[in-house]
Amino acid sequence: xxxxxxxxxxxxxxxxxxxxxxxxxxxxxxxxxxxxxxxxxxxxxxxxxxxxxxxxxxxxxxxxxxxxxxxxxxxxxxxxxxxxxxxxxxxxxxxxxxxxxxxxxxxxxxxxxxxxxxxxxxxxxxxxxxxxxxxxxxxxxxxxxxxxxxxxxxxxxxxxxxxxxxxxxxxxxxxxxxxxxxxxxxxxxxxxxxxxxxxxxxxxxxxxxxxxxxxxxxxxxxxxxxxxxxxxxxxxxxxxxxxxxxxxxxxxxxxxxxxxxxxxxxxxxxxxxxxxxxxxxxxxxxxxxxxxxxxxxxxxxxxxxxxxxxxxxxxxxxxxxxxxxxxxxxxxxxxxxxxxxxxxxxxxxxxxxxxxxxxxxxxxxxxxxxxxxxxxxxxxxxxxxxxxxxxxxxxxxxxxxxxxxxxxxxxxxxxxxxxxxxxxxxxxxxxxxxxxxxxxxxxx
Numbered sequence: 001x002x003x004x005x006x007x008x009x010x011x012x013x014x015x016x017x018x019x020x021x022x023x024x025x026x027x028x029x030x031x032x033x034x035x036x037x038x039x040x041x042x043x044x045x046x047x048x049x050x051x052x053x054x055x056x057x058x059x060x061x062x063x064x065x066x067x068x069x070x071x072x073x074x075x076x077x078x079x080x081x082x083x084x085x086x087x088x089x090x091x092x093x094x095x096x097x098x099x100x101x102x103x104x105x106x107x108x109x110x111x112x113x114x115x116x117x118x119x120x121x122x123x124x125x126x127x128x129x130x131x132x133x134x135x136x137x138x139x140x141x142x143x144x145x146x147x148x149x150x151x152x153x154x155x156x157x158x159x160x161x162x163x164x165x166x167x168x169x170x171x172x173x174x175x176x177x178x179x180x181x182x183x184x185x186x187x188x189x190x191x192x193x194x195x196x197x198x199x200x201x202x203x204x205x206x207x208x209x210x211x212x213x214x215x216x217x218x219x220x221x222x223x224x225x226x227x228x229x230x231x232x233x234x235x236x237x238x239x240x241x242x243x244x245x246x247x248x249x250x251x252x253x254x255x256x257x258x259x260x261x262x263x264x265x266x267x268x269x270x271x272x273x274x275x276x277x278x279x280x281x282x283x284x285x286x287x288x289x290x291x292x293x294x295x296x297x298x299x300x301x302x303x304x305x306x307x308x309x310x311x312x313x314x315x316x317x318x319x320x321x322x323x324x325x326x327x328x329x330x331x332x333x334x335x336x337x338x339x340x341x342x343x344x345x346x347x348x349x350x351x352x353x354x355x356x357x358x359x360x361x362x363x364x365x366x367x368x369x370x371x372x373x374x375x376x377x378x379x380x381x382x383x384x385x386x387x388x389x390x391x392x393x394x395x396x397x398x399x400x401x402x403x404x405x406x407x408x409x410x411x412x413x414x415x416x417x418x419x420x421x422x423x424x425x426x427x428x429x430x431x432x433x434x435x436x437x438x439x440x441x442x443x444x
Contacts, residue, residue, distance in 0.1 A: 019441050021345035027434045028347035032427060034354040035418035037293060037324055038214075038221035041285045049277040059273050062253065071276030077283055078227060082202045084210075086236035088228045089276060090243050093191045093213025095269035096226035097125035097161075100209045102264065103228070103238035104185050106131050109391035110158040115144040116407035118163045120365040122189055123374050130386040131158070132395045135368055137404040140314040142327060143170030145406065150178050156395075159185035164193035164203050165366075166325040166416070167219075167293070168315050172198055172206045179207070187211065191226075194219040195290045197320035204229050209239070214275070219289055219322055220282035222275035237262055243269040289421045293323030296423040300326060303432040309335075309443035310435070326417040327360070333412040339438055340415045346434040348417070360414040367411055369401035 018024030033040065049070075058064025061071040071089050079087035090096050106112065108130040114122050117138050126133040134157070137148035144162045160179055162170050172188070179186040188204050190196070191213035196203045204210035209232070214225035228239045237248040238261070246266035247255040256262055298318070304310050311329035315321050330336040340359050350356040355363075365371050372378075377399075379385040386392055401408060417431070 019342050021342045026347045028430045031350045032356055033420040033422045034350050035420050036216055037219045037289050037421040038282050039216060040422040041289055045281045046278050049281050050274055053273045053277045061270060061273055068273055070273045071271050074276045074280045082204050082229055084205050084229045085231045088239050088243060089271035090226045090269040091271055092224050093211060093215060093226040094121040096211035096228045097121055098128060098267060099228050099239050099243045099269055100187055100211050101125050101129050102242040103235045108386060108389045111154060111156040112158060113149055113152050113160045115163050116368045116404035117142055117165050117366060120371050122161055122163060123371060127386060132392050132397050134397045135403050137406045141171055141316055142166060142313050144175055146171060146174040146178055153182055157184060161187045161189055163189040164196055167193055167323055168321040169193060169196045169198050169203050171316050176206050193322055195286050196322045198317045209235050214279060220286050222278040225271060225275045242267050290322040292421045293419050296428050297323040297326055297419045299428050300431055304435055307439045323419055326419055327414055329414045336413045336415055338442055342438040343434050348431055348434045355418055357417045360411045360416050363416060375399045
């Protein structure tokens, strides 16, 4: 090889190895798949199920020209999948939270502990019932810290909402122990962890009552939808009353009017037959959906474990992790931001939409201090409900940044990478190579 050719080859190699953010060649130029897990597995089965319901001309779950009983069948199948006694399908995850809290009798004068890492609807459901949400910190699971939980309990505390965030279960056994010892109800929000488990037991079966979401971002989806599950017959009947007209029903569908405990106010969150039919198909696909995400995530995690300076979220039970997100943590916020920017320049992104690869500090209303209505204690009546109710006087709950310092630090030093259920081996390899390349330049 002549001298000029040798120099050109060396220059090309240097450009190839240089970070793309510094002018080098990116690892990939095609976008990664969008994150929506269940969506990637929609096919003719969902189309046929929807067509069957439409052909029946019976879209309402309780009666019609030719009722298909799709929602009823889904409830039975979902309860069986989770290993619980009762499942009640509703119109959204937010609806599920509100129905669950109504079933539990939450109202003014009560406090409910929620984690610093959640979704806005968790705090919103507590506020809507006239109660006060109290923030507790998270730990390296990125879920509710049992120690912080215990510290936030007050004489007004009625219960706890634990949220299994970003696809992996919380330390639910330790949290349940606190709830039982302190005589507090325990709600599990499983919206982001459908199919997750701890020691073989499905999330949603540990607490008094649990909620699920089937919105498009979730492990299975009907576009929108939700479910409330419980092993407690009384809570199920109260939830049923609240999701419907305000009354429970007997085996023949007649309203029960003879039990004061079941004379409530309905919220109208009944699921329709179209969504029920879609969810039955998606539920059958759930094991494959989560297996795909789990395989991809743990192939990437195994590679990252060899790279000093990249921290990984603690997973309570790796076998029970459903896998839709990979969280990495760095020594400080600046390092995390540099790594994130470099990875994005290497093509570890989705576009024109999708979250794919972001700083956790940019993760919107999943972070307590980004929920403006919570921080500012706003109310729909303009009069300070529920904050200024006499029953809630004396509340010292705080919501501004700094309230949960462990969460604040983790949010600033961590990145969130979506793991779609349709990643190819090439996609996985590109993600690994991008991390290795950026690590060699910035962290080695």
